[in-house]
Amino acid sequence: MAQRHATMGDRILFVEDEPEMLQFLARYFSRRGYAVTAAASGEEAWRLLSQTTYDLVVCDQALDGISGLDLLRMIRETDRDLPFIMITGAGTIETAVEAIKIGAFHYVTKPFKPGELAILASRAVEFGKLHRKLSRIHADEDEADRSIVIGNNRRILEMMQTIEKISGSDAPVLIQGETGTGKSVFARRIHETSRRRGRPFVTIDCGALPENLIESELFGHVKGAFTGAVRPKRGLLEEADGGTIFLDEIGEMTAATQTKLLRALQDLVIKPVGGNQIVAIDVRYISATNKDLHQEVAAGRFREDLYYRLAVIPLYLPPLRERREDIIPFVRNFVRELNRRYGKRVSKVDPLVLQSFMEAPWKGNIRELKNVLERSVLLAEGAAITADCLSPSPAGRGVADRVPKHPVSLKTAVEAAERQTIRSALAAASGNRSKAAEILGIGRRTLYAKMAAYGIE
């Protein structure tokens, strides 16, 4: 079998208490392009492991003090992916089996040929890299899953049900909603819950590019298609082949590009700018806009046929001021995320600040709330976000101005928040009190009692 060469500089940590053996291994593997570090004991190896990242550990089992098996166990407590090869003495097969059980990549038994260890080492390094990559992908997915807030708003919950229902289909989705309401977040969620998950998710911001560029970005171009097209370029629709294209700000697309896009949707092929050849594409379309696209159609600014093609599943993300019951879940989630990011320990929000959050208009929606919180968490001196943390931010100033100047009691603040939440729930349930009670997670009678107490009709 041909021996694969190490990528220059892959790092191996050798742990061996026989100096001659250690020297020999270090020289042999250095010559093969590895960056080698030698440790004469388990203790030294453990110290080195806390300082540097390695691609492989090759360790003798029979060490005084921390043994090879001990070291492997210690590594596995924090790192599941670092490949580990155990060197065992003759007649110690139980140790080798134990090492594999704990998570060693492989073992070699003394005396061994260095070439044999080199092949194993090369495979172990490749294996470790692949594992690290997979762990990173899973970590990213977990992170993405954790950070999306669904909340209690009826319209959002219904939307989640729709997303679930269409997870097996390729139906085009149009997401409408004001800026900052989470259209991109939900576009990705739709892709991640679809059968195209794991395939490309490609975004194009149709509002950010001039007309001549957007066509070549979307459909690609051939060499010489226009001045400056010195090389052929694959379009984003082709990049998204097998996956999803997310057409953000679709309402900004010009008439000429709309026509081309309609053809791509109908015929499932595209023609790069300046070319004659057509290219078949298999793409799922998700579009988003903060305009009322139906109105754009009525005004003659958006093609009706394209609108119907794109809006097979229309979704609407309500503005934050119409889903105030979700403000607290958002605050909780963002503060947790920001604590992690900035190493802070914010655990409370002053009731007055929370009250102002519950009443603010949030024109920039969730993005604005997130920005206000980012500054507040950064400026918070203790464990609480207070009005002082809001003032320096332009976005926060609007909110800060709403914080009552005179301290009010906790009871007053809680009541104000409760009143506002009940109002929002009733609005979300179109006045239906049973539904509103359900959204709020309280009984109908409790809702009636609270409405009477707060003078809500």
Ligand SMILES: Nc1ncnc2c1ncn2[C@@H]1O[C@H](COP(=O)(O)OP(=O)(O)OP(=O)(O)O)[C@@H](O)[C@H]1O
């Ligand atoms: N449900 C949610 N859970 C967690 N974070 C969210 C949620 N919705 C939106 N956000 C956050 O709010 C910010 C704005 O969201 P996003 O970019 O998806 O909005 P948008 O509607 O696409 O805005 P625009 O129209 O300006 O492009 C982002 O930082 C996003 O992470």
